[in-house]
Amino acid sequence: MYSQQQLEELASFYKDQLVNDTIPFWFPRSYDTENGGYLLMRDADGTLIDTDKAVWIQGRACWLLATLYNTVESKQEWLDGAKLGYEFIRDKCFDAAGKLYFHVDQRGNPIRMRRYFFSETFAVIAFAAYAKASGDENAAELAREIFGTCIAYASGEKRMTSKYEDTRPTKGIGIPMIMINTAQQLRENIGDGRCDDAIAGWIQEIETYFVKEDIQCVMEQVALDGSIIDHIDGRTLNPGHAIEGAWFILHEAKYRNHDPHLTDLGCRMLDYMWERGWDKEHGGILYFRDVFNKPVQEYWQDMKFWWPQNETIIATLLAFLMTGDEKYAEMHRAIHEYAYTHFHDKEHGEWFGYLHRNGSIAQTAKGNLFKGPFHLPRQEWYCLQLLKQYINKK
Numbered sequence: 001m002y003s004q005q006q007l008e009e010l011a012s013f014y015k016d017q018l019v020n021d022t023i024p025f026w027f028p029r030s031y032d033t034e035n036g037g038y039l040l041m042r043d044a045d046g047t048l049i050d051t052d053k054a055v056w057i058q059g060r061a062c063w064l065l066a067t068l069y070n071t072v073e074s075k076q077e078w079l080d081g082a083k084l085g086y087e088f089i090r091d092k093c094f095d096a097a098g099k100l101y102f103h104v105d106q107r108g109n110p111i112r113m114r115r116y117f118f119s120e121t122f123a124v125i126a127f128a129a130y131a132k133a134s135g136d137e138n139a140a141e142l143a144r145e146i147f148g149t150c151i152a153y154a155s156g157e158k159r160m161t162s163k164y165e166d167t168r169p170t171k172g173i174g175i176p177m178i179m180i181n182t183a184q185q186l187r188e189n190i191g192d193g194r195c196d197d198a199i200a201g202w203i204q205e206i207e208t209y210f211v212k213e214d215i216q217c218v219m220e221q222v223a224l225d226g227s228i229i230d231h232i233d234g235r236t237l238n239p240g241h242a243i244e245g246a247w248f249i250l251h252e253a254k255y256r257n258h259d260p261h262l263t264d265l266g267c268r269m270l271d272y273m274w275e276r277g278w279d280k281e282h283g284g285i286l287y288f289r290d291v292f293n294k295p296v297q298e299y300w301q302d303m304k305f306w307w308p309q310n311e312t313i314i315a316t317l318l319a320f321l322m323t324g325d326e327k328y329a330e331m332h333r334a335i336h337e338y339a340y341t342h343f344h345d346k347e348h349g350e351w352f353g354y355l356h357r358n359g360s361i362a363q364t365a366k367g368n369l370f371k372g373p374f375h376l377p378r379q380e381w382y383c384l385q386l387l388k389q390y391i392n393k394k
Helices: 004-026 055-071 076-092 118-134 137-155 174-189 195-209 239-255 260-277 306-323 326-342 375-393
Strands: 048-050 110-112 170-172 221-223 361-363
Touching: 004 375, 055 076, 055 118, 055 375, 076 118, 118 137, 118 174, 137 174, 170 174, 174 195, 174 239, 195 239, 195 260, 239 260, 239 306, 260 306, 260 326, 306 326, 306 375
Parallel strands: none
Antiparallel strands: 170 221
């Protein structure tokens, strides 16, 4: 159990890490004042290793800077930095048909378009947070417009060419998950009347199709009727991803006056996937598991990536503060201590992204097409906000 003093110390720790360790690693060095956006492909010491830009991480960084401005301190540097990302995405990252690229060069020339709409979801949260920070109504209007496009993709009204044939149709948890959080951020920052009902629908989809109470598991993908596809891809679990979905649902439960059904659902998802994902020998959350404990295809299946640890730190703290259940305090203490012991770079700040199962560093990059200033600073920021609210209420 955490005492009041321990919770206050934890809040101070997360604030100090966020403001004095994580953010200074990225900014101001990553601002691309010549071309717009951010230069985020960086080695352990902050050295630039590539000038290309992943559009979804440009959105994430813009969201972070605007959110810090909105909730931590009204620093002009953060607002100016958020504007760099907003204008770069708005002006340089859309194709002629209005679809966002996944990967562009330093100037914004397109390199790759992917067959999903995650760049769009991160543009929504970035533009909404920037609109709140700046008062820019055009940014708010664009956020709502892109959210409408995302809804159309998520519902199937708008389609992209699939990379799979129709032999074995599937549905994944990723789309309802990302849409829940996108809508939550949009609602929080600028408001949108579509959000409440849409979030409820996406949560119902996750509960109906992906949460398997009989085997105590959250599936990553299923057949269209929700049944398990007994092939390698269909059996593969991603515990950290499901735990991220659990805290999105717990966040919604908290928003809806601690809705008991949603609280129970989020806690069950966390419980199931902690049991599946926690490495009982070395600590930390493993990357992939098989639902029937068969061999997993991906060779990185037993590595420790940074972001599942971040999501689990959030989920366990949120579950504890919402329920008071001591087991969640113990889970939070275990994942927090493991992650900050093994991932944190005490010399240069921020976290290494990729560890072997035994906790040794697999490679030193802190920024690439998939890692940037998002999961770690979001975790530290969100936990800080949670703890401040809880302590003030007490």
